[in-house]
Amino acid sequence: MERECGLSWHFLFACLKTLPTHCLIMQPAPEHSESELLQFRRAKLDELQKRGIAAFGGKFEESHDPGTLRKNFVEGIDVKVAGRILSRREMGKATFFDIGDITGRIQCYLSKNDVSEEDYALFIHQIDIGDFVGVTGFSFITKKGEPSIHVKVLTPLSKALRPLPDKWHGVTDREIKYRQRYLDLISNDRSREIFVMRIKMVAEIRNYLHGRDFMEVETPMMQDVPGGAAARPFETHFNALYQKMYLRIAPELYLKRLLVGGFNRVFELNRNFRNEGVSRRHNPEFTMLEAYWAYADFEQMADLVEDMICHLAEKFCGGLIIEHKDEEGAVTKTIDLTRPWKRASYRDVVKAAAGEDWFTLSKEAKVERAHSLGVHEIHAGDEHHELDQKAFEKLVEEKSFNPTFVTHVPKELVPLAKQNVADDSVVDVYELIINGQEISPGYSELNDPIVQRQRLLDQAGEETQKIDEEFLLALEHGMPPAGGIGIGIDRLIMMLTGAESIRDVVLFPQLKRKAE
RNA sequence: GCGCGGGUAGCUCAGCGGUAGAGCAGUUGGCUUUUAACUAAUUGGUCGAGGGUUCGAAUCCCUCCCCGCGCACCA
Numbered sequence: 001m002e003r004e005c006g007l008s009w010h011f012l013f014a015c016l017k018t019l020p021t022h023c024l025i026m027q028p029a030p031e032h033s034e035s036e037l038l039q040f041r042r043a044k045l046d047e048l049q050k051r052g053i054a055a056f057g058g059k060f061e062e063s064h065d066p067g068t069l070r071k072n073f074v075e076g077i078d079v080k081v082a083g084r085i086l087s088r089r090e091m092g093k094a095t096f097f098d099i100g101d102i103t104g105r106i107q108c109y110l111s112k113n114d115v116s117e118e119d120y121a122l123f124i125h126q127i128d129i130g131d132f133v134g135v136t137g138f139s140f141i142t143k144k145g146e147p148s149i150h151v152k153v154l155t156p157l158s159k160a161l162r163p164l165p166d167k168w169h170g171v172t173d174r175e176i177k178y179r180q181r182y183l184d185l186i187s188n189d190r191s192r193e194i195f196v197m198r199i200k201m202v203a204e205i206r207n208y209l210h211g212r213d214f215m216e217v218e219t220p221m222m223q224d225v226p227g228g229a230a231a232r233p234f235e236t237h238f239n240a241l242y243q244k245m246y247l248r249i250a251p252e253l254y255l256k257r258l259l260v261g262g263f264n265r266v267f268e269l270n271r272n273f274r275n276e277g278v279s280r281r282h283n284p285e286f287t288m289l290e291a292y293w294a295y296a297d298f299e300q301m302a303d304l305v306e307d308m309i310c311h312l313a314e315k316f317c318g319g320l321i322i323e324h325k326d327e328e329g330a331v332t333k334t335i336d337l338t339r340p341w342k343r344a345s346y347r348d349v350v351k352a353a354a355g356e357d358w359f360t361l362s363k364e365a366k367v368e369r370a371h372s373l374g375v376h377e378i379h380a381g382d383e384h385h386e387l388d389q390k391a392f393e394k395l396v397e398e399k400s401f402n403p404t405f406v407t408h409v410p411k412e413l414v415p416l417a418k419q420n421v422a423d424d425s426v427v428d429v430y431e432l433i434i435n436g437q438e439i440s441p442g443y444s445e446l447n448d449p450i451v452q453r454q455r456l457l458d459q460a461g462e463e464t465q466k467i468d469e470e471f472l473l474a475l476e477h478g479m480p481p482a483g484g485i486g487i488g489i490d491r492l493i494m495m496l497t498g499a500e501s502i503r504d505v506v507l508f509p510q511l512k513r514k515a516e
Numbered sequence: 517g518c519g520c521g522g523g524u525a526g527c528u529c530a531g532c533g534g535u536a537g538a539g540c541a542g543u544u545g546g547c548u549u550u551u552a553a554c555u556a557a558u559u560g561g562u563c564g565a566g567g568g569u570u571c572g573a574a575u576c577c578c579u580c581c582c583c584g585c586g587c588a589c590c591a
Contacts, residue, residue: 036560037526037542092547111548142549166527166540168552175583231590276590286591438591488591514582
């Protein structure tokens with residue numbers, strides 16, 4: 001006892017004496033000395049290394065993951081498990097501690113009976129919460145019924161020089177959650193669950209489409225002409241070719257080239273980039289699924305999307321009723337995905353929300369009507385289709401939580417879709433609204449190169465967009481009639497997990513650079 | 517870009533003109549089935565940055581930085 005005590009004092013004394021110069025060597029220009037907390041951890045690292053222990057470890061052959069072992073627990077078997085120490089309960093001659101990772105956590109028990117006095121002291125004094133360790137021992141259940149590992153050998157695997165966030169509250173500071181996502185993942189169960197769910201869902205979407213004979217392809221993210229959507233692109237410069245390039249705003253025009261090339265069922269599930277503002281619903285780089293199915297139309301695409309989203313909900317959300325909850329666990333919103341989903345035309349849903357006579361009104365009368373319905377972000381100077389669209393967004397989209405396929409949208413809004421045979425002022429498309437947001441558009445794709453050129457020119461007149469001549473050239477070689485969809489994956493995940501911000505479903509959301 | 521709210525110890529937060537605080541984490545002890553372990557003592561702060569007002573500023577005022585929410589742009 002006294003020996004141990006004496007050792008520790010000697011050790012502490014030695015550290016305090018040697019630390020200042022050590023810090024200067026490690027950090028060339030610190031503005032002020034490191035906090036005491038960090039100094040202690042550095043000293044522990046030094047001590048481990050002095051004793052010839054590999055503080056940043058190496059190979060450790062685990063028999064189980066921490067969470068998997070706990071889930072499928074079997075008592076009385078030999079186990080080797082590695083993980084980060086997440087908490088610790090010291091009881092004199094024995095210590096309980098939890099190790100964990102993305103799979104979950106498991107409790108470990110280390111007793112002085114099982115290791116030398118020296119090793120136990122090393123564990124107590126040099127190993128911290130936050131360090132990675134490997135444990136070798138056997139599984140058992142404690143008196144209180146907790147599945148645990150009785151540790152026979154403890155192997156330090158990596159020293160953490162900084163402490164973990166609050167063990168109870170985790171990280172709540174949004175800035176730390178986003179900038180240092182790893183801390184959020186280590187300390188917040190909810191964040192971990194959402195990201196694991198996202199990863200599984202994205203994998204399942206790929207499985208689902210592969211199962212229906214869609215081929216996943218990769219098309220350029222750097223494009224000469226950024227097409228396929230109306231959005232401001234990010235610009236970059238290609239040094240070798242000495243030309244300006246753009247990050248893609250959509251893969252659409254390349255996927256259609258593949259339809260021309262005979263790829264009858266293709267999809268791409270990857271990032272798009274749009275140089276627009278960030279918000280709860282917008283991240284400048286976001287994940288989009290686009291799929292094209294030759295000889296299908298927008299209604300078959302709607303069936304496909306409906307089936308796929310229900311499949312995901314049943315597989316990962318326990319059914320078609322999705323409940324969004326607040327931090328106290330109270331249900332704030334319920335989304336009912338029960339099939340069949342509502343389908344209604346754009347004109348009908350706008351009339352239902354803004355009045356039967358809406359489409360007969362003058363611009364001024366539309367603005368007045370909108371104001372009376374509480375919509376103030378609307379201006380008489382806009383074109384009719386813009387006023388209609390504003391009414392749609394504010395009065396229909398933002399208020400629709402259960403799924404609705406809004407069909408037959410005015411053609412001005414969608415230049416890449418086929419016009420309706422009966423009414424050529426609208427196009428054969430749907431916009432799927434769930435959770436107050438557009439989750440997915442689907443088209444009967446326009447494959448007439450002459451009409452396509454004219455529609456792009458009409459739109460370019462307003463938006464000064466460049467026409468992708470290579471795309472039109474491809475269409476002139478003949479593109480099969482096809483249905484196409486896009487699904488905003490981030491928003492889909494928000495809807496299915498109840499995340500309130502896109503930043504809660506994107507691992508590393510874009511943030512402004514922090515000043516030096 | 518505009519408006520509102522926020523930035524205090526490693527983390528979670530209180531303080532809002534008069535000596536910078538709590539809990540957890542940390543350090544040193546006690547404790548051999550604990551689990552937000554318990555328990556005693558204790559360390560730790562350019563109060564986001566820079567100016568100003570004041571005898572005195574974390575606190576009031578100005579400028580700037582970052583984060584959140586709303587609006588605008590957009591999916």
